[in-house]
Amino acid sequence: MEEQNHGNKYEQWKAITESDFVTLFIKTWFTFIAVLRELNPNVKVFTEDGKPRGDKPFLNAYKEGVMPIVQKQISVDDISQELFRMYPLSMRKVIDVFPQFFFKTFFEINSDFKYEKREISYRPDGTIKDRYEVHVHIVKENHLKLSLGISGNFRTTTYNETIKKDIDLRPIIEKIVDKHRTQNLVIQEGQFIRDFYESVLSEVNSSLSKYLQKILPAKLYCASINQRIQANCLRFSSDLNLRFQRNYRFPHETSLMWKKNSYAIIYQRPFNRFGQVGADEIYPKEKERYVRLISSGGVDWFADFVYALRNALFHEIISPLDGEWQVIFKSAYLILKQISDICIDTINRIAELPKDRDNVILNYIFQHKELLGDMDNSYEPYGMSLKKWKIDNGNIVVSGDFSLRKDQTGEIKQYGYEAILNDDFTIATVNQTDCVTVACINAGNINGQEGANIG
Numbered sequence: 092m093e094e095q096n097h098g099n100k101y102e103q104w105k106a107i108t109e110s111d112f113v114t115l116f117i118k119t120w121f122t123f124i125a126v127l128r129e130l131n132p133n134v135k136v137f138t139e140d141g142k143p144r145g146d147k148p149f150l151n152a153y154k155e156g157v158m159p160i161v162q163k164q165i166s167v168d169d170i171s172q173e174l175f176r177m178y179p180l181s182m183r184k185v186i187d188v189f190p191q192f193f194f195k196t197f198f199e200i201n202s203d204f205k206y207e208k209r210e211i212s213y214r215p216d217g218t219i220k221d222r223y224e225v226h227v228h229i230v231k232e233n234h235l236k237l238s239l240g241i242s243g244n245f246r247t248t249t250y251n252e253t254i255k256k257d258i259d260l261r262p263i264i265e266k267i268v269d270k271h272r273t274q275n276l277v278i279q280e281g282q283f284i285r286d287f288y289e290s291v292l293s294e295v296n297s298s299l300s301k302y303l304q305k306i307l308p309a310k311l312y313c314a315s316i317n318q319r320i321q322a323n324c325l326r327f328s329s330d331l332n333l334r335f336q337r338n339y340r341f342p343h344e345t346s347l348m349w350k351k352n353s354y355a356i357i358y359q360r361p362f363n364r365f366g367q368v369g370a371d372e373i374y375p376k377e378k379e380r381y382v383r384l385i386s387s388g389g390v391d392w393f394a395d396f397v398y399a400l401r402n403a404l405f406h407e408i409i410s411p412l413d414g415e416w417q418v419i420f421k422s423a424y425l426i427l428k429q430i431s432d433i434c435i436d437t438i439n440r441i442a443e444l445p446k447d448r449d450n451v452i453l454n455y456i457f458q459h460k461e462l463l464g465d466m467d468n469s470y471e472p473y474g475m476s477l478k479k480w481k482i483d484n485g486n487i488v489v490s491g492d493f494s495l496r497k498d499q500t501g502e503i504k505q506y507g508y509e510a511i512l513n514d515d516f517t518i519a520t521v522n523q524t525d526c527v528t529v530a531c532i533n534a535g536n537i538n539g540q541e542g543a544n545i546g
Contacts, residue, residue: 116400116404116427119424119428123430123434124146126438127152127434128149130437132480132481134148134152156485158390159484159514160433160437160514161390161434162386163514164514169425170425171381171382171385171389174369175366177418177423178365179366179370180418181196181396186271187272190272196399201229201352201357202229203352204353205227205353206225206228206331209224209225210222210223211223220243220244221242222240223241224240225238225327225330229356230257234259235260237256237295238253238255241319245316248313250316254298254299254324256298258291258294260291260356263291270286271283280366281363284339284363288335288356292335307321334353337354337355338363341364342362360391361388361392362388397423400419400423404420444475444489450472451516452508452521453475456521457472463506470495470496470497471495472495474494477490478490485514486513486519487511487516488509488511488512490510492506493506508521509521510522
């Protein structure tokens with residue numbers, strides 16, 4: 092009994108230390124949002140009527156702005172292990188506690204899905220012998236619309252048949268989520284994807300069967316025409332099935348020749364069978380391929396997941412002593428800290444630009460003196476200010492003023508500039524606006540800022 096009590100006590104000690112990762116996650120989240128506010132000064136904190144807008148606008152700005160920098164700089168080996176550790180637990184937790192959010196957290200409907208095929212055979216006289224035409228695509232965000240056209244001529248008979256179907260994907264998704272919530276202790280990602288496509292194909296085949304059994308006989312075509320139509324219906328079902336099979340493969344098994352938008356109705360995020368890549372030790376064997384996928388899709392998915400995790404923590408009842416939540420929050424904290432550190436480094440480098448003695452902007456301008464008009468060589472860098480900045484898809488746009496001083500007279504010329512920097516803070520482009528000459532003998536202050544001798 093005493094040994095059992097000791098065991099419980101030690102488990103409690105462990106729970107206390109692990110639960111602190113929830114606290115660290117909260118602190119890091121607030122730090123992350125704070126630095127995003129600094130990186131995106133144009134994003135408004137409050138609405139026009141004074142109500143706080145929350146964190147979402149800054150997350151959106153993050154994805155549109157600094158996230159490409161994070162994707163290039165983050166240590167993929169470090170975050171991949173944390174993602175693989177938290178992902179299967181997160182799937183289980185979300186489907187148990189928030190089943191209505193499961194699909195949108197780990198999957199998305201591919202609005203760009205489109206499968207089209209058109210084949211026509213002609214007789215020697217130029218008339219159409221057979222036409223087989225398929226159009227399948229997503230409409231209204233969650234409806235799959237399909238059209239199968241079969242037409243031709245046989246002897247003296249012309250036939251032209253169209254089979255149409257509109258499939259609402261939402262009931263299919265809800266049914267599969269409920270199945271995996273109640274039947275599986277561990278969410279089988281590959282089986283979830285397979286269940287989805289088999290359900291879609293079942294809907295298609297049901298429509299084809301209804302047409303062949305009830306509608307086609309009423310047309311009173313001859314047996315040969317009926318056989319042609321039946322064969323093309325079977326061909327359509329088979330073509331779809333073969334395309335759907337490509338979704339069950341791991342990404343490293345998928346041929347680059349296949350156009351993903353022609354066979355993927357849904358995507359798993361960050362990519363299909365992500366958790367199994369980690370569980371089956373595929374990552375180290377196919378590292379080159381998965382490093383690219385995790386740095387791009389993994390970081391992108393985490394941006395949405397960490398916000399959902401923040402909402403769950405702030406708005407729902409989550410026990411900080413639950414062992415699975417501890418693992419999830421620990422991994423989420425470790426990844427978020429890396430992302431926050433990169434963001435902090437980025438805003439720090441932006442803020443330090445005017446103080447940098449080896450200033451890339453002024454160096455570029457002096458290498459391209461045509462930007463300075465008629466400025467002679469007696470002027471030296473004198474001061475620089477940074478007034479505005481924004482980050483657009485990894486490009487850093489900064490603007491402000493810089494000043495040049497003539498040693499002999501103390502005359503100062505002030506220029507406006509706008510520079511676009513690459514993610515590594517090298518120059519992409521620099522634009523210079525009109526020059527203003529300031530007559531000054533002892534120029535210690537420019538527009539209220541101390542002149543810093545740069546360069």
